[in-house]
Amino acid sequence: MSAQTTYSFFESVEKSFDKAALFTKWDNGILEQIKACNSVYRMNFPIKRDDGSIEVVEAYRVQHSQHKSPCKGGIRFSHAVNQDEVMALAALMTYKCAIVNVPFGGAKGGIKISPRNYSVYELEKITRRYTSELVKKNFIGPGIDVPAPDYGTGEREMSWIVDTYQSLKPGEIDAAGCVTGKPITQGGVRGRKEATGLGVFYGVREVCNMPDVMKRLGLTVGVAGKKVVVQGLGNVGYHSAKFFRENGAIIIAIAEHDGAVYNANGINEEDLLQFRIKTGSVVNFPGATMLAQTSDALELECDILIPAALENVINGDNAPRIKAKIIGEAANGPCTPEADEIFIEKGILCVPDMYLNAGGVTVSYFEWLKNLSHVRYGRLEKRFTENLNARILAQIEELKGEPVVDKERQIIMHGAEEIDLVHSGLEETMINATREIMDIWHSNPGIPDMRTAAYVSAINKVAITYTELGIFP
Ligand code: NAD
Numbered sequence: 001m002s003a004q005t006t007y008s009f010f011e012s013v014e015k016s017f018d019k020a021a022l023f024t025k026w027d028n029g030i031l032e033q034i035k036a037c038n039s040v041y042r043m044n045f046p047i048k049r050d051d052g053s054i055e056v057v058e059a060y061r062v063q064h065s066q067h068k069s070p071c072k073g074g075i076r077f078s079h080a081v082n083q084d085e086v087m088a089l090a091a092l093m094t095y096k097c098a099i100v101n102v103p104f105g106g107a108k109g110g111i112k113i114s115p116r117n118y119s120v121y122e123l124e125k126i127t128r129r130y131t132s133e134l135v136k137k138n139f140i141g142p143g144i145d146v147p148a149p150d151y152g153t154g155e156r157e158m159s160w161i162v163d164t165y166q167s168l169k170p171g172e173i174d175a176a177g178c179v180t181g182k183p184i185t186q187g188g189v190r191g192r193k194e195a196t197g198l199g200v201f202y203g204v205r206e207v208c209n210m211p212d213v214m215k216r217l218g219l220t221v222g223v224a225g226k227k228v229v230v231q232g233l234g235n236v237g238y239h240s241a242k243f244f245r246e247n248g249a250i251i252i253a254i255a256e257h258d259g260a261v262y263n264a265n266g267i268n269e270e271d272l273l274q275f276r277i278k279t280g281s282v283v284n285f286p287g288a289t290m291l292a293q294t295s296d297a298l299e300l301e302c303d304i305l306i307p308a309a310l311e312n313v314i315n316g317d318n319a320p321r322i323k324a325k326i327i328g329e330a331a332n333g334p335c336t337p338e339a340d341e342i343f344i345e346k347g348i349l350c351v352p353d354m355y356l357n358a359g360g361v362t363v364s365y366f367e368w369l370k371n372l373s374h375v376r377y378g379r380l381e382k383r384f385t386e387n388l389n390a391r392i393l394a395q396i397e398e399l400k401g402e403p404v405v406d407k408e409r410q411i412i413m414h415g416a417e418e419i420d421l422v423h424s425g426l427e428e429t430m431i432n433a434t435r436e437i438m439d440i441w442h443s444n445p446g447i448p449d450m451r452t453a454a455y456v457s458a459i460n461k462v463a464i465t466y467t468e469l470g471i472f473p
Pocket of ligand 1: 149152196233234237255257309331332357361
């Protein structure tokens with residue numbers, strides 16, 4: 001197949017799936033069922049703009065798989081939303097949840113608007129109307145389908161959704177579990193906001209800690225000192241950059257839609273964010289140079305490239321010019337199948353989206369569990385652990401004949417709070433998923449790349465559920 005062939009996003013996902021399916025033992029019928037999008041809900045609804053005009057909004061909710069309930073996936077606000085894109089993202093959610101052992105089917109939502117062109121009041125009207133359309137068709141609910149934030153949406157939109165849902169379903173005791181990514185005050189969980197970026201960091205760190213993998217790439221073991229480029233300073237890009245920097249990596253460039261900033265000695269993502277909030281743009285950020293085009297950042301000499309904006313940004317055209325040794329797919333679908341072929345030729349390691357950015361859905365799962373159990377993590381055991389640790393510490397000090405130093409004392413005494421448990425659950429999930437995928441890859445010499453290994457892991461897990469359900473007797 002020539003490098004010029006282009007695929008739609010959903011076709012790209014199907015192509016990667018088919019490539020991986022060759023390394024599994026499942027019948028074609030099961031594979032076809034796993035691949036298919038079970039339900040596609042396309043809607044149009046009118047809203048009245050602030051100037052009094054009426055606008056018809058196009059929106060989607062796709063439920064790719066109900067092999068586990070509820071199904072789960074973010075809601076995207078973007079002018080580029082279309083049915084193919086939402087279907088692809090919903091399919092990726094199915095595979096993502098399976099890989100990280102989150103017991104949900106895959107779904108995704110999209111509203112075809114550019115949020116920058118709407119007032120907050122208009123956005124609220126659109127979000128609330130979208131939610132009520134989902135309620136009408138039974139496409140949302142803690143046991144049915146649970147949305148979350150995605151590109152162009154955040155805590156604010158999630159709180160509008162939960163409020164609309166609760167007002168339409170009075171008395172539903174688990175209603176807070178109808179959506180995740182909510183503010184803490186509305187039933188959110190601590191650690192959700194940074195979860196995807198932190199998960200990206202944990203996943204790439206685990207890869208960087210594998211001596212044989214680093215040797216193959218000609219890199220030293222560990223994250224510290226590695227040169228990193230990040231595309232997108234939104235939720236995922238900002239937090240990815242933050243955790244890489246805090247752990248000793250050097251963020252040499254950050255690209256936004258209106259420009260890319262470069263500094264070989266490092267960029268502080270928080271300073272850049274504050275600058276953008278103040279001026280409305282990253283352009284002319286002090287202490288950094290602007291690249292000629294924002295997409296040039298992708299082609300810089302670096303160790304790790306983190307695309308954290310949109311899909312298809314690395315494709316057959318620019319992949320030959322990519323110089324990074326590792327690509328950590330923080331966004332969904334940033335690299336096309338043509339790019340994958342070029343990475344294999346060039347020996348670039350692409351750590352795939354379908355598990356690397358699963359931090360969001362993993363912590364969303366923790367949030368959903370919190371909503372169903374109606375209790376904050378750590379509430380029951382924190383004090384008990386601290387009392388116990390105090391007694392153990394007293395015994396240690398008595399045996400030692402001297403007090404333990406203050407810093408150590410604080411660490412030993414500390415009983416786990418919600419944020420500690422969420423971060424620890426996320427770290428465990430990302431490390432296990434990375435090792436599992438690497439094992440599949442390395443134990444089957446025919447598997448060409450990590451993405452295919454990740455798909456093999458996902459296909460096996462979903463197929464087992466289908467066969468156990470007795471759907472294919
Ligand atoms: P976001 O809206 O918070 O941020 C996206 C950022 O990308 C924005 O700042 C935008 O200006 C920037 N951008 C747009 N076009 C660009 C371009 N051409 N070059 C550089 N920057 C550009 O969205 P997000 O939640 O951070 O999501 C980003 C990606 O991560 C999406 O692909 C999304 O599907 C994926 N993702 C998000 C989550 C989550 O928890 N938010 C979870 C999994 C995957």
